[in-house]
Amino acid sequence: MKKSILIITVITAAMMELIDTSIVNVALSHMSGNLGSTLEDTSWVITAYAIANIIVIPMTSFLATKLGRRNYYIGSIIAFTFFSAMCGLASNIWTLVLFRFLQGIGGGALLSVSQAIVFEVYGKARAGIASALFGVGVFLGPTIGPTLGGFITENYSWPWIFFINIPIGIAVAVSSILLVTEPEIKVTPKAVDWWGILLLIIGVGSLQTVLERGETDDWFSAGYIVVLTVIAVFSILIFIWWELTIPNPVIDLRVLKSKSLAVAAVLTAVTGVGLFTSVFLTPVLAQRVLLFPPTITGLTLLPGAILAIFGLLFSATLLKRGVSPLIIITIGFVLFIIFSFLMSGLNLEATPGNLARILIFRALGLAFLTVPLTALAVSGLDAKDVPQGSALNNMMRQLGGSFGIAMINTYVAHRFGSHRNDLISNISIYNPQATQRINGLTQYFAAKSGTLIEAQHKAMAVVNNGIDRQSFLMSYLDAYIFVGLLFVLAMPLLLVVLDRKKQAGPVVLVSDH
Template structure:
């Protein structure tokens, strides 16, 4: 393939993947605006996020099957068109349930873009350049979720929430035109003569129920709510039934037999952990900076910028290290170590932290995740036959998305529990027998009286201010604990990296996709 055509093709499909990944997080900052504008409760508005995530996580493992059924070129172009039209419909929605429905359709279109884009880029490059292909694709995987909330906040600063969706229209049209002229079907394509309807049904029930459980569990107090318990039972039975059925039949809708590849199995586990780190840190950092430290949305976005730019350079560097023959497990170990360092540094910030305190930890985060993205993407498909690569890539991407869902859900629950514990600990030290507390309440109360309040109102206002201070301090401590908890997960997962040695040894193909 000519270099100019390769550049255009790569740019086109990476833009599609980035567009899809941005939409996984761009809505997060707009929920209150949508709620007020559409006259819905915040709880109902949260389904805008949930519906997209459900559609995504169902479609991603099906991409290999659907590409074979419809033809990869037709499937990719159709998915871009569906995503773009659904984005337009989302932006023009006039009530919340209309928006939720179109958001689900957008998720169906978007679910295909990630894995299909990865396979197209992967196959477009020669074998000795596939680590470079993984790095280029990794730029999209890393930057998409990272810039989503920042872009959403910027859009809300200058216009209405509708443009969070409408901004996809020009990008989607450009990608669609590029795909029509540049994307081709693979030379050796599979044909589908049988559709596994039962497998499809079990996948929708099992994975769909699990995603709803993860998205809504924290808000519904988990298993204290009846329908959450039913969802847990349905998810468990659906997924177990799906695995049993797919391993039993000759032509499954999702070929789980690719997990016999030790490289894919190990890479998927590590990718799940990486997904937890990627999405939970994207969730924690903007909220911590804006809500607790009072940073404006633009300043919060600028906090993430240096780390994101350096991460792009790190992705390119990682590809060159792989081509130079540096062992995959060494790069993965370095990525884990850097992300753990990020978690440790963030876990030791204080309530008076300034912008400069964030830059170095976020650079560690960016470089750490960059060092993980390329080797894990390459490792996932390195032991697969060419006809198995689409299924392997889709499964690995699904594990990243599920890791993100588990991560955000787990972090939310962790924050709520730690908030209650820290508040209890702080309140126990605030008694009428504590001289410092009594003096503080008296001084603040007198200040309110001096401003025109009665003595009773001044006392009440001082207690309210004390309560707010306790809540803020408890929240800050909870977020610091959450950073440390995510870091500990990475520490616990590090022994998995030792399996990369064995996986690489048992694989039929080299772990590093290069000539070295």
């Protein structure tokens, strides 16, 4: 009974952290208006949290060893909960951004330490089930974030996006105090790698800022983006060299000698691109183009999220019964590719039902990828290296998501300009359909206002809005194809590596040592 409550506790903690990666997305405009800030400044609420997460996640193994896993985990839950409350009480945008960063620092431990506890409870023999249970949190967190955020924003107010964490955080903290223990395998605390920590903060912080803010500020036309890119490249390269040469690194990159972890990290990054870009694109498409209200937008993701739970458990069961991971992961990739190409066929008449049915393919595809990839990541590691391996793998998922969103933002912006120019070229006196449409609108507005010039302006505004809406639609549909093609390109690597592993056992639990 205690083990079951512990599993529920740590998965809830991980879900709480992951929900906050996307719950803010649908509330930015409300925050902007309420706090009197621009939408660009308000978007730092997302950026600050992502930067903090990416910095802390790979350090969790080191911090858990140095501070004691139990102390670090419980302290992180308390910090996450406290700064959630402070975010909701913030009275200006930059105070909110600061508290959001500190919330992300607290949340960083909730992912990797929770995963390590789940694997410890189940053991290597049942790693597939552990992967499935943890995968529920990994998948549902970002997916239900927009649903929850849309409902809260529409029916209450944006501070409740953060206040909702308080009762959950208190319950998780109390349960953790009662149930979380130190790992059975004791690891002697190492000397503090201050240079490694500094290089990691500078390198990853700079890289994450570039990825999050690049599109908003037109990439390398902004001086600070150029400077941060140079800093990121040199800091990360020096960090890698430093960590591989000192005896007590803050992040033990030597665990990447495990081929299963190295390959899983790459594939997890690709999966992160698919997970986070689809969660990012779909609410924007639904609200900006298809004109769904926030609550309906969130609900379109819900059927797929529910089915994904069964998909995760089913894939774990298949692994346990000896089905080759090659088959399961291939099915996952194929389902996500089908989702991407089905999305590219949507039009302006699409209904919430149409969107919800297509999103089921996305949900099941990612569900079939999560379990075998998570198991693969730790399959070649000794027990003492599992926390470090899972932390690196989780970081790759988050980095993949950040890189994917930055890449998709840029791609959509370029495609929007191209599609808009193509559509505008059709608006001329030589196009009878366009002329008829404009004349009809002009007559309609003239009958309402009685002023021809004003009616012409209104008619052109309607046509211009229609062009923008169609251009955005085509751009987003192109983006879904782009992500689908990325999955197609990743499949050969997946097939080659898993073909080598397929004889190893039902959950790919073999050692590379």
